[in-house]
Amino acid sequence: MKAMIFDIxxxxxxxxxxxxxxxxxxGCNLRCKWCHNPESQSFEKEILFYKSKCTGCGxxxxxxxxxxxxxxxxxxxxxxxxxxxxxxxxxxxIKDKAFYETSGGGVTFSGGECMLQIDFLAEILKKCKExxxxxxxxxxxxxxxxYFEKIMPYTDLFLYDIKSMNxxxxxxxxxxxxxxxxxxxxxxxxxxxxxxxxxPIIPGVNDTEEExxxxxSFLELNGYPENIELLPYHKMGEHKYxxxxxxxxxxxxxxxxxxxxLKHTVVPY
Amino acid sequence: MTExxxxxxxxxxxxxxxxxxxxxxxxxxxYLLSERLRATKRLCEYMLAQDVTIPDGALMVGMIKFxxxxxxxxxxxxxxxxxxxxxxxxxxxxxxxxxxxxKFWGWQHATADFGKFIEFGVEGIKEQIHDSLxxxxxxxxxxxxxxxxxxxxxxxxxxxxKCADECYKRSLEETDPERKQQLLKMSxxxxxxxxxxxxxxxxxxxxxxxxxDFLSDSLGLPDRWLxxxxxxxxxxxxxxxxxxxxxxxxxxxxxxxxxxxxxNFTKGGESNFSxxxxxxxxxxxxxxLSELIINSLLELPLYIPQITFRxxxxxxxxxxxxxxxxGRKDPHQRVAFVNDDVKIECLMKNCxxxxxxxxxxxxxxCNMIALSGGLWYGTGYANQVKALDNTLYTRRxxxxxxxxxxxxxxxxxxxxxxxxxxxxxxxxxxxxxASKDECILGSLFMTGCIEKGVSMHKGGASGFSEMGGGVxxxxxxxxxAIFKQFVYDEKIVSAEKMLDALEANWEGYEYxxxxxxxxxxxxxxxxxxxDDVARLVTTSINNFAKTKTDLFGKHYIGVIAPGYREYxxxxxAITGATPDGRYKGDPFKTIGAGQTxxxxxxxxxxxxxxxxxxxxxxxxxxxxVTNINVDSALIYNDDNFVKTVxxxxxxxxxxxxxxxxxxxxxEDLVAAKENPEKYxxxxxxxxxxxxxxxxxxxxxxxxxxxxxxxx
Numbered sequence: 001m002k003a004m005i006f007d008i009x010x011x012x013x014x015x016x017x018x019x020x021x022x023x024x025x026x027g028c029n030l031r032c033k034w035c036h037n038p039e040s041q042s043f044e045k046e047i048l049f050y051k052s053k054c055t056g057c058g059x060x061x062x063x064x065x066x067x068x069x070x071x072x073x074x075x076x077x078x079x080x081x082x083x084x085x086x087x088x089x090x091x092x093x094i095k096d097k098a099f100y101e102t103s104g105g106g107v108t109f110s111g112g113e114c115m116l117q118i119d120f121l122a123e124i125l126k127k128c129k130e131x132x133x134x135x136x137x138x139x140x141x142x143x144x145x146x147y148f149e150k151i152m153p154y155t156d157l158f159l160y161d162i163k164s165m166n167x168x169x170x171x172x173x174x175x176x177x178x179x180x181x182x183x184x185x186x187x188x189x190x191x192x193x194x195x196x197x198x199x200p201i202i203p204g205v206n207d208t209e210e211e212x213x214x215x216x217s218f219l220e221l222n223g224y225p226e227n228i229e230l231l232p233y234h235k236m237g238e239h240k241y242x243x244x245x246x247x248x249x250x251x252x253x254x255x256x257x258x259x260x261x262l263k264h265t266v267v268p269y
Numbered sequence: 270m271t272e273x274x275x276x277x278x279x280x281x282x283x284x285x286x287x288x289x290x291x292x293x294x295x296x297x298x299x300y301l302l303s304e305r306l307r308a309t310k311r312l313c314e315y316m317l318a319q320d321v322t323i324p325d326g327a328l329m330v331g332m333i334k335f336x337x338x339x340x341x342x343x344x345x346x347x348x349x350x351x352x353x354x355x356x357x358x359x360x361x362x363x364x365x366x367x368x369x370x371x372k373f374w375g376w377q378h379a380t381a382d383f384g385k386f387i388e389f390g391v392e393g394i395k396e397q398i399h400d401s402l403x404x405x406x407x408x409x410x411x412x413x414x415x416x417x418x419x420x421x422x423x424x425x426x427x428x429x430x431k432c433a434d435e436c437y438k439r440s441l442e443e444t445d446p447e448r449k450q451q452l453l454k455m456s457x458x459x460x461x462x463x464x465x466x467x468x469x470x471x472x473x474x475x476x477x478x479x480x481x482d483f484l485s486d487s488l489g490l491p492d493r494w495l496x497x498x499x500x501x502x503x504x505x506x507x508x509x510x511x512x513x514x515x516x517x518x519x520x521x522x523x524x525x526x527x528x529x530x531x532x533n534f535t536k537g538g539e540s541n542f543s544x545x546x547x548x549x550x551x552x553x554x555x556x557x558l559s560e561l562i563i564n565s566l567l568e569l570p571l572y573i574p575q576i577t578f579r580x581x582x583x584x585x586x587x588x589x590x591x592x593x594x595x596g597r598k599d600p601h602q603r604v605a606f607v608n609d610d611v612k613i614e615c616l617m618k619n620c621x622x623x624x625x626x627x628x629x630x631x632x633x634x635c636n637m638i639a640l641s642g643g644l645w646y647g648t649g650y651a652n653q654v655k656a657l658d659n660t661l662y663t664r665r666x667x668x669x670x671x672x673x674x675x676x677x678x679x680x681x682x683x684x685x686x687x688x689x690x691x692x693x694x695x696x697x698x699x700x701x702x703a704s705k706d707e708c709i710l711g712s713l714f715m716t717g718c719i720e721k722g723v724s725m726h727k728g729g730a731s732g733f734s735e736m737g738g739g740v741x742x743x744x745x746x747x748x749x750a751i752f753k754q755f756v757y758d759e760k761i762v763s764a765e766k767m768l769d770a771l772e773a774n775w776e777g778y779e780y781x782x783x784x785x786x787x788x789x790x791x792x793x794x795x796x797x798x799x800d801d802v803a804r805l806v807t808t809s810i811n812n813f814a815k816t817k818t819d820l821f822g823k824h825y826i827g828v829i830a831p832g833y834r835e836y837x838x839x840x841x842a843i844t845g846a847t848p849d850g851r852y853k854g855d856p857f858k859t860i861g862a863g864q865t866x867x868x869x870x871x872x873x874x875x876x877x878x879x880x881x882x883x884x885x886x887x888x889x890x891x892x893x894v895t896n897i898n899v900d901s902a903l904i905y906n907d908d909n910f911v912k913t914v915x916x917x918x919x920x921x922x923x924x925x926x927x928x929x930x931x932x933x934x935x936e937d938l939v940a941a942k943e944n945p946e947k948y949x950x951x952x953x954x955x956x957x958x959x960x961x962x963x964x965x966x967x968x969x970x971x972x973x974x975x976x977x978x979x980x
Contacts, residue, residue, distance in 0.1 A: 006615040009872065010871055010874045010875055011872040011873045011874040011916070011979070013909050013912045015909075017913060018912065018915065019916060019919075020914055071780070071783045071787050072784050094879060095795050095875070096875075096878070096920065099874050099915070099916065099919045102509075102915050102922065103912055103915035103916070103919070105912075133347075
């Protein structure tokens with residue numbers, strides 16, 4: 001069994017508690033317009049082409065995505081996506097075990113949407129648990145609840161995104177309804193698994209007091225998660241859009257004061 | 270900070286509080302004495318001829334400059350280090366460039382054991398000398414040396430009396446009743462110390478203050494030497510924490526003041542000292558006084574002295590957090606971190622130092638290691654890549670015949686051992702030359718000189734010598750790892766073709782070059798293959814060094830410190846292309862133990878894993894400097910900072926020897942390089958010390974800029 005992965009990042013401070021290794025699965029069933037990892041959306045390997053670095057040497061004329069040994073002298077072309085076995089990932093993850101232990105960290109499976117490769121995910125989670133590593137799953141939640149049930153025994157923490165409570169907005173900006181997402185979250189919050197809710201703050205989309213109040217009401221009704229994080233929109237993914245030949249939708253970058261204020265509304269303490 | 274200290278700081282930032290040195294005339298009777306006794310007599314006369322300086326508001330006295338002393342010092346102001354200084358002048362002068370593949374400079378760090386003067390007084394030392402005189406009464410040379418030591422002791426006492434008298438005289442003239450009392454107290458103190466054992470904290474500190482100029486390098490282990498006095502006085506209520514802090518700050522101001530503020534001496538390494546570390550019963554020794562010392566020091570807007578915090582397995586996380594927190598907030602970047610377990614293991618395993626002595630090591634200069642009362646025999650920086658260069662460019666036929674990496678490595682090892690032999694030979698020559706210096710004054714403060722009746726420069730003092738480190742170790746490791754990967758493991762090119770590529774300086778081999786840059790398993794990424802090669806090389810060096818001792822029977826320790834001269838550039842210039850993708854004549858990429866931009870691809874945890882494990886023999890553990898650049902967003906955000914501290918704690922638990930963190934953004938560094946005027950006060954950690962960025966050589970600036978910024 002293999003999974004399509006586009007990056008494994010060690011020493012991550014931002015994907016859950018402590019020092020973590022984050023494994024990014026390729027492929028997603030949402031199309032969030034602010035997505036900062038556009039290369040995470042397709043399930044297939046892709047070629048990223050940074051035009052400004054290209055000198056036109058022509059060596060890459062017949063390059064295909066399966067050409068693993070291809071080297072561009074100028075770093076203008078790179079292949080995104082690589083197939084990994086469970087053991088290959090485990091070998092990488094286990095290297096930083098000492099760091100996880102002292103810092104209360106572990107491994108985070110992210111994406112894309114890692115739960116769309118559910119059988120593989122269940123297997124790697126199980127292996128990590130057996131190795132004594134804290135496991136987290138970073139998900140948008142747009143999958144059948146059975147998928148959650150399948151991995152809950154091996155998952156210590158869910159990092160769960162809420163993008164908007166307003167379904168019209170949700171559909172417009174992510175391409176999908178939020179019904180299933182919120183149903184799943186409700187069930188998760190009522191179970192005894194740990195959940196952190198994460199809210200990307202996108203100016204002009206969901207950066208309103210009203211949105212935060214609605215999220216708060218939802219959480220009050222269904223149970224508060226262990227932690228709530230607000231993730232301000234940033235533009236660090238911009239260059240990757242053109243490298244993939246995609247159009248970039250730009251939003252404003254929210255300021256710190258705004259984030260603090262919104263946080264105050266949604267976080268009850 | 271009290272008004273008194275603030276005024277002193279303001280003053281020394283403008284000018285020195287040191288008294289002007291005075292010359293003395295020779296007495297023709299001197300010529301009838303033995304060379305040693307003549308030197309000692311003149312030095313005593315010189316001391317007594319100097320004026321006593323009592324700076325405004327000072328509560329301690331005893332500064333002395335040896336500038337016009339008939340026995341010249343080295344540039345570290347170590348009295349009587351004439352020949353050492355001479356070697357230094359000839360080899361350290363950067364205009365002259367490297368010599369062969371060496372850049373010798375005969376640097377010697379000496380960490381005086383001021384503690385024994387505090388505890389036993391000069392009179393106690395004299396008793397030890399008398400004991401030795403009895404023991405060696407048959408040995409004319411030793412008797413002569415010990416007699417000189419006795420005279421020197423009396424000279425110190427006479428100088429002390431002169432200082433005491435001056436304080437008393439001033440007190441009579443003083444009209445302000447408070448200052449009058451202070452001067453009387455100072456005179457009283459100086460009648461006791463350093464001649465007799467100190468009886469309280471104030472006296473102990475005065476003793477240290479008084480003795481510092483006699484061997485002014487490191488302040489040593491103040492939180493060990495002074496603790497019992499501090500504890501006693503606080504318990505008795507005879508001293509307040511505030512007063513103790515005030516006195517400590519006066520001492521630090523004095524130490525900063527003996528380094529010229531302007532000119533080249535802006536580094537902090539010259540007065541590096543240690544805090545914390547293991548006590549004799551294996552507990553973590555960081556105490557209330559250590560805390561007072563670090564707080565007193567960091568409150569001062571100065572850059573000297575600098576400190577190294579000794580982390581132990583028993584250091585609580587909260588304490589490491591606290592010290593790193595102080596470190597990140599210090600604009601002068603005065604704090605470095607070492608792993609006590611590793612340092613002590615290095616001393617015990619490779620240098621046969623027993624536990625009770627090993628725990629009293631001091632980090633000095635560029636994070637060198639010396640025992641309290643010991644010497645660091647620095648023979649200088651050698652081109653570590655020389656052996657590899659010889660292998661690749663003179664052993665072609667042998668390499669082509671080699672069937673596997675093991676056979677290839679044997680050829681390299683032969684060349685390595687040849688280079689180390691030359692290293693040793695030249696080191697011994699320099700020691701022999703430096704041993705012409707008598708250094709009676711310094712010898713009093715060393716461990717072993719009085720006991721053996723032998724001067725510090727003739728092997729009397731405890732100490733260690735450098736071997737096998739030098740500059741470019743990471744280039745050697747990477748090159749061997751790439752050679753192994755591409756030629757033997759993955760068989761991408763033949764040995765012959767790889768050698769051709771190097772001979773051609775990669776010209777016509779662009780594809781191979783790019784493959785190496787893209788897929789090369791460079792050290793610092795937690796790759797088993799390159800980590801194994803690193804262990805192989807450090808073990809080979811240790812295997813050679815552990816069977817040998819230097820001219821004086823001292824053990825060898827390896828060195829991986831960047832220094833602050835452009836060694837990586839000088840040596841790079843005389844080294845051919847290397848398999849790690851370096852072009853002929855280019856500087857070595859990595860200085861210190863770590864990696865530079867583009868080669869540590871797997872992130873900081875991977876880098877720290879590799880560095881923590883590359884030296885199982887601990888040959889280099891005495892002196893390793895690992896510099897990392899961390900994004901300021903990580904350092905200044907408290908949630909992230911907790912994780913950063915955990916990161917360092919794990920690195921130490923894994924066996925990492927040393928670390929220092931810069932948290933300046935690359936943009937600022939680049940801007941500082943372009944507009945030095947605007948960034949005059951920006952300090953960065955370089956080689957076991959911090960320095961003004963704008964004062965660094967251009968190629969060192971580039972090297973710091975090129976380090977990966979960890980996010």
